[in-house]
Amino acid sequence: MRRLLVLACCAFPPEHRARRSEEVVDTAQLAAKGSTWRGVREALSLVVAGLRQRLRAESGRSLRDGFGLLAWALAVVNLAVALAGVALCVHPPVVFFVGLGGFHPFVVDWWWIAFSVAATGVVVGLVLGNRRLAVGAVIANLGIVGYDALFLVNGTDWYSGHLVVFSLGQVGPNVFPVGRYWLAAAVVLALATAAAPLHRQPLRRLPLAFVAALLLVVLSREISGSFLFLLWPLVATVVLAMVFGGVAPRLVVLAVGGVLVALPSVVWYSMQPSVHPHPVVRGAVAAGLAAALLLPLVQLTRRRLT
Amino acid sequence: MIRRMEIRRSTYFVLAALLDGPLHGYGIIKHASELSGGEVRLSTGTLFGALDRLLESGLVEAGEEEKVEGRVRRSYTLTQDGHAALAAEAGRLRHAARVVEMRVARTAS
Numbered sequence: 001m002r003r004l005l006v007l008a009c010c011a012f013p014p015e016h017r018a019r020r021s022e023e024v025v026d027t028a029q030l031a032a033k034g035s036t037w038r039g040v041r042e043a044l045s046l047v048v049a050g051l052r053q054r055l056r057a058e059s060g061r062s063l064r065d066g067f068g069l070l071a072w073a074l075a076v077v078n079l080a081v082a083l084a085g086v087a088l089c090v091h092p093p094v095v096f097f098v099g100l101g102g103f104h105p106f107v108v109d110w111w112w113i114a115f116s117v118a119a120t121g122v123v124v125g126l127v128l129g130n131r132r133l134a135v136g137a138v139i140a141n142l143g144i145v146g147y148d149a150l151f152l153v154n155g156t157d158w159y160s161g162h163l164v165v166f167s168l169g170q171v172g173p174n175v176f177p178v179g180r181y182w183l184a185a186a187v188v189l190a191l192a193t194a195a196a197p198l199h200r201q202p203l204r205r206l207p208l209a210f211v212a213a214l215l216l217v218v219l220s221r222e223i224s225g226s227f228l229f230l231l232w233p234l235v236a237t238v239v240l241a242m243v244f245g246g247v248a249p250r251l252v253v254l255a256v257g258g259v260l261v262a263l264p265s266v267v268w269y270s271m272q273p274s275v276h277p278h279p280v281v282r283g284a285v286a287a288g289l290a291a292a293l294l295l296p297l298v299q300l301t302r303r304r305l306t
Numbered sequence: 307m308i309r310r311m312e313i314r315r316s317t318y319f320v321l322a323a324l325l326d327g328p329l330h331g332y333g334i335i336k337h338a339s340e341l342s343g344g345e346v347r348l349s350t351g352t353l354f355g356a357l358d359r360l361l362e363s364g365l366v367e368a369g370e371e372e373k374v375e376g377r378v379r380r381s382y383t384l385t386q387d388g389h390a391a392l393a394a395e396a397g398r399l400r401h402a403a404r405v406v407e408m409r410v411a412r413t414a415s
Contacts, residue, residue, distance in 0.1 A: 024350060027335070
């Protein structure tokens with residue numbers, strides 16, 4: 001029971017936990033009076049109170065802090081895309097070989113190595129709070145992704161360049177990110193890193209970032225390399241920003257940044273007659289994108305609680 | 307100067323429980339339940355959420371942490387501002403009740 005209550009206390013912001021966790025857990029244990037159900041009720045109440053406390057703490061954050069959160073989130077995903085690409089080249093899923101006669105043409109060349117090194121550099125720079133390293137790595141990352149998008153992807157054929165490795169065995173939007181899709185992410189990551197207030201983070205964040213990136217790689221492998229599943233956390237972030245954006249400006253920056261990353265691929269797919277031929281669908285997608293960009297921003301104009 | 311803050315029912319009984327003297331977290335939960343005739347059953351999350359707000363607005367003071375029978379405790383005391391805010395809220399509730407009671411009595415007669 002005590003373990004459950006201690007776990008529930010994780011919902012509180014870290015500074016609150018450091019100050020009062022033991023007192024809160026002891027009080028909850030007394031209130032539970034040894035009953036499991038009462039213990040669960042107390043644990044739930046702690047989770048709700050902790051999340052409220054976090055929301056209150058968020059109101060003290062600035063928009064600039066939001067760029068830090070956006071840079072952090074995109075840096076982890078960017079690293080996951082690099083690692084997933086390397087993993088697909090080295091060890092492709094069986095589905096890749098269907099239709100290719102057991103042959104797959106992808107190798108870990110200099111581009112993949114440079115992309116992985118730059119993506120790692122961004123994460124390390126953000127954790128160390130080293131602006132020179134973070135901005136340098138993010139510019140290198142942009143250059144590497146931009147080189148592929150502008151020079152190696154052939155004209156209107158999005159199924160070329162290095163990121164095409166994500167397209168094999170996939171159909172429709174499941175090929176995300178191929179072609180030039182990831183360029184938007186690299187641009188938003190570069191802008192967010194340049195605007196973020198960088199502070200030295202606890203070093204344990206570094207292995208945590210790699211674990212998070214590897215988890216994303218594993219999840220992407222579940223659907224043969226696609227990162228389209230990231231759409232769901234993005235939708236959840238946008239909804240949260242629409243609801244709580246007035247008190248949590250960081251959420252607004254994260255949501256708007258995420259939508260800007262997804263924008264080119266969503267627009268491109270909705271314009272493909274083979275994917276969504278009906279103009280009503282295109283209209284709905286356009287309205288959804290506009291709402292996802294504007295409604296969180298509208299929340300910022302509301303009075304912020306202190 | 308008392309900062310005007312909205313006093314919810316649960317917060318009202320947290321403040322009321324502290325009228326009789328300093329209490330620790332679980333003591334407040336029990337006393338608030340007694341004072342409200344069992345109507346207000348504070349969960350630990352609600353209690354510490356209310357205490358955080360009351361501490362921030364200076365209506366309650368926290369004592370030093372102490373260990374009693376292996377459990378960490380901290381007692382909370384009502385400040386003068388807290389006393390005044392509670393008295394003002396009680397007055398407001400009394401007035402609100404009186405207005406309704408008078409009208410109910412008039413319509414009944």
